[in-house]
Amino acid sequence: xxxxxxxxxxxxxxxxxxxxxxxxxxxxxxxxxxxxxxxxxxxxxxxxxxxxxxxxxxxxxxxxxxxxxxxxxxxxxxxxxxxxxxxxxxxxxxxxxxxxxxxxxxxxxxxxxxxxxxxxxxxxxxxxxxxxxxxxxxxxxxxxxxxxxxxxxxxxxxxxxxxxxxxxxxxxxxxxxxxxxxxxxxxxxxxxxxxxxxxxxxxxxxxxxxxxxxxxxxxxxxxxxxxxxxxxxxxxxxxxxxxxxxx
Amino acid sequence: xxxxxxxxxxxxxxxxxxxxxxxxxxxxxxxxxxxxxxxxxxxxxxxxxxxxxxxxxxxxxxxxxxxxxxxxxxxxxxxxxxxxxxxxxxxxxxxxxxxxxxxxxxxxxxxxxxxxxxxxxxxxxxxxxxxxxxxxxxxxxxxxxxxxxxxxxxxxxxxxxxxxxxxxxxxxxxxxxxxxxxxxxxxxxxxxxxxxxxxxxxxxxxxxxxxxxxxxxxxxxxxxxxxxxxxxxxxxxxxxxxxxxxx
DNA sequence: AAGTGGTCTAGACCACGGA
DNA sequence: CCGTGGTCTAGACCACTTA
Numbered sequence: 140x141x142x143x144x145x146x147x148x149x150x151x152x153x154x155x156x157x158x159x160x161x162x163x164x165x166x167x168x169x170x171x172x173x174x175x176x177x178x179x180x181x182x183x184x185x186x187x188x189x190x191x192x193x194x195x196x197x198x199x200x201x202x203x204x205x206x207x208x209x210x211x212x213x214x215x216x217x218x219x220x221x222x223x224x225x226x227x228x229x230x231x232x233x234x235x236x237x238x239x240x241x242x243x244x245x246x247x248x249x250x251x252x253x254x255x256x257x258x259x260x261x262x263x264x265x266x267x268x269x270x271x272x273x274x275x276x277x278x279x280x281x282x283x284x285x286x287x288x289x290x291x292x293x294x295x296x297x298x299x300x301x302x303x304x305x306x307x308x309x310x311x312x313x314x315x316x317x318x319x320x321x322x323x324x325x326x327x328x329x330x331x332x333x334x335x336x337x338x339x340x341x342x343x344x345x346x347x348x349x350x351x352x353x354x355x356x357x358x359x360x361x362x363x364x365x366x367x368x369x370x371x372x373x374x375x376x377x378x379x380x381x382x383x384x385x386x
Numbered sequence: 387x388x389x390x391x392x393x394x395x396x397x398x399x400x401x402x403x404x405x406x407x408x409x410x411x412x413x414x415x416x417x418x419x420x421x422x423x424x425x426x427x428x429x430x431x432x433x434x435x436x437x438x439x440x441x442x443x444x445x446x447x448x449x450x451x452x453x454x455x456x457x458x459x460x461x462x463x464x465x466x467x468x469x470x471x472x473x474x475x476x477x478x479x480x481x482x483x484x485x486x487x488x489x490x491x492x493x494x495x496x497x498x499x500x501x502x503x504x505x506x507x508x509x510x511x512x513x514x515x516x517x518x519x520x521x522x523x524x525x526x527x528x529x530x531x532x533x534x535x536x537x538x539x540x541x542x543x544x545x546x547x548x549x550x551x552x553x554x555x556x557x558x559x560x561x562x563x564x565x566x567x568x569x570x571x572x573x574x575x576x577x578x579x580x581x582x583x584x585x586x587x588x589x590x591x592x593x594x595x596x597x598x599x600x601x602x603x604x605x606x607x608x609x610x611x612x613x614x615x616x617x618x619x620x621x622x623x624x625x626x627x628x629x630x631x632x633x
Numbered sequence: 634a635a636g637t638g639g640t641c642t643a644g645a646c647c648a649c650g651g652a
Numbered sequence: 653c654c655g656t657g658g659t660c661t662a663g664a665c666c667a668c669t670t671a
Contacts, residue, residue, distance in 0.1 A: 155641090156641070157640080181656060182656085191642090192641060193642085194640095194641065195640080195642080198640090200657095211656095211657060211658090212650085212656080213649050214649035214651080214656050214657070215651085215657080216655090217657075227633075228632050325631070325633040326632045327631050329481070329628070329630075330577060330628040331622060331627050331628070332599060332622060350581065351579075352579060356632075380576035380577060380578050380602070381630075382574055382575075382576055383475065383574065383575045383577060383630045384574050385573045385574060385603075386470075386474075402658080402660090403659075404659080404660085428637060428638080430637095438661090439660060440661085440663090441659095441661065441662080442660060444638090445660090458638060458639090459637085459668085460667065461668035461669035461670075462636095462638080462668080463638080464637090634670100635669105636670085637669075638666105638667090638668085640664100640666070641664080641665080641666095642662100642664080643662095645659100645661080646658105646660080646661100647657105647658075647660095648656100648657090648658075648659095649658095650654105650656080651653100651654090652654085
């Protein structure tokens, strides 16, 4: 029978067994051996395959579940999570006066592909000359009359064929991520103040010189590679707020 | 020997054992049987006292650790966390261009006690006629020249004697929480836009009509009772941003 | 050396969901 | 009914801290 010490005693790998297992399982997710929505083998079988006890395998699986990468259902099985929405923020974090997420209607949308600018290259950690898709859309919530101008930059190699998909530019970015099988890891969004210029004022139905919330985010896939660079300008109306969950 | 089934079979309490234990331990924290910084009994002893296995006790302790309420150190013991800073946000979430928290200098500070207004009553869930402390301070970060106007409202019953402590109004609110043994649970902060009026402009060194970030927060203790109602106005300068951690 | 939390195992039983 | 994940136990050994 396998023994924990036989594995852990490897001088090249002294991390706890469950972390080593976690890393191997994570590999199955990042290289798409296991695809979103798919059911994976049960914990007994996995434990046997990896030569660890069920308890250790459970701990590795639980860690992945805590990270939102797996979903476990008693009586059913363990499933790969659907790709986390690329736009969990900022869209979900804009709330109405009752602290409910707003329902956004797509007002306009525009997609083009081009060689990345220096700024985009550095944000997305691309090499000189790599191409990106730029997706610009205006969203509106009729209940509060809040509006948002989104400017997303996506690496072409991750979203190959995006421009030939006629539906693509109409979809919320979150569904795009799902369609391209991209799993997004934890990250951060930075909030700034911004004064609307003439163009933004026209698109967002505000007056030039009005104050907007500027939301900047670089989303990274599980392995830390940037998959989306987004800047959004938001006009909060009628008690709408931007939510920051603490802890 | 105690047996899990003997306990869990109680028809009035069918939750998992480790959750029941978690609740009991949480009680020791909320009623200050265990005080911040104090070392608590080791897991073997606790397991024996509660009549559960060490594994179950570990799971309960781990849950409290995940919540930030206990700190466990291999070889040393398990300790009650210092009261979480009441001002973990917004102060820690304001970052400079290198994404480091700003160092704030207290510019001015003013403390008074009064009967709560209706608005304060409802925010802090107090009864008619209850009294509150109001703590207003202006903070400044010299490196970025960012400024913040903080307006904190604290229930008098939770901070008894605050006004007779001559040092109190100079301390950051986080240290106040620690001094009064208040453990803060998870929460949320809402970000809004705000246009500076004359008074705010003078205090924050901006021009009347300038846009400010308005940060609104109700902090609650572990049992969900509000312990702080804060509204802060922030002037972000020289690349400073307000950080929202995702997931 | 003694005491602490951290890891790992092996196996039992329970609760849930679907055939 | 069977297979799944969820809970619980008992005990071993390891790694770290302090005296």
